Amino acid sequence: MPLTILRVQKEPFDTAVETAPLMAGRGDIGAVVTFTGLCRDDGGSLAALEIEHYPGMAEEEIGRVVADACARWPLEGVLVIHRCGVIRPGEPIVLVATTSLHRREAFAAAEFLMDYLKTRAPFWKKQHGDGPQSGDWVEAKAADDAAAEKWGG
Amino acid sequence: MPLTILRVQKEPFDTAVETAPLMAGRGDIGAVVTFTGLCRDDGGSLAALEIEHYPGMAEEEIGRVVADACARWPLEGVLVIHRCGVIRPGEPIVLVATTSLHRREAFAAAEFLMDYLKTRAPFWKKQHGDGPQSGDWVEAKAADDAAAEKWGG
Amino acid sequence: MRALYFAWVRERVGLAEEEIAPPETVKTVADLVAWLKGRGENYEAAFANEMTVRAALDRAHVKPDALIATAREIAFFPPMTGG
């Protein structure tokens, strides 16, 4: 069984600290892929994102997506940390890390995890700032649905 | 022009320190992908890898591969650090990081960079240890050629 | 059963959660949406575009034709925008 670390938290995270357990004491891991999703400032008009989530289901759904990835690729470790609450531009929102013996599966699994988390994990972003979109909820993108669908089943 | 940081060095590297300049002062970056290639211990029989490179050409070839990636995807930053010399199991060999507004291109470019570096950058690995392969040069893999060829052109 | 509302569904309903007791004729998620819409303008507004609102039964995504059966918790929310 791959080592899995899954968490929803308000606080920012330190990528090096969080990913260290995936490598600790291991001599067989050849590849580590990380994805960090950052809050963009939308040209300066965004002051903050407010991320609402469904406590309980968010963790469970991330777990299901991770289990799906582990069934598809021979992974040694998977880490998913998703933040909630108020996030300022430049701050990280989500961290996904995958480890494996070879690079192909670590890359594929990290991208798969992001595509699936985007469309399946119960998180919603509201925009705050001085732009015309302030107060609006971010709309789901058809491109994200298409990205998730390309993995099949 | 994307910010590019390219280096060949003997010393280990700190991923957080190295990737920080790609994000510094930027509010428009939404995605950061990193790939770290680690030295595997081959079940305990490998004591070290000795990485030989072609000084001058290694840097130039990495530069060409990075320029190729920048021509294919709208990237904001690219980092490539490749180590040379003696590397112990568990230590990092190569770090690739890409930043972009959206995740798709950061993932694609990072994977492309690794596939191309594997087959084009002039580095060669020799194995040292107590296994039957000690003293042998690592052989190029057909799978790596196939991986590079799938990107076309 | 417990009903939870998130994001703009929550804002339009005006509640984060509530206890509901739908009649026995309410069998599916779609039935429940129809029943909720009859409870007031706020629900009408939240479910105006039923195709857009997603549902989860006991914390797992479901389609409108899913049977509610013995589920203890149902949640309604817009398409997810995390990551």
Added chain:
Amino acid sequence: MRALYFAWVRERVGLAEEEIAPPETVKTVADLVAWLKGRGENYEAAFANEMTVRAALDRAHVKPDALIATAREIAFFPPMTGG
């Protein structure tokens, strides 16, 4: 011109680099390999499987039919195994 050898090509030739002065009849990389093989058993061993040895002219990958022309540096090495 300067000739450089890397990895097992270097080990078989027994040199990391040397100055070479091929005759005018040596036009291509393949010509140069043939000429080097005539210089001794070490070169013969290094280029025994010519298809496997790669070449770079002035630090850029080239095919065996590439013209040497005015290149100042040629390198021979096995397929790359970095990354």
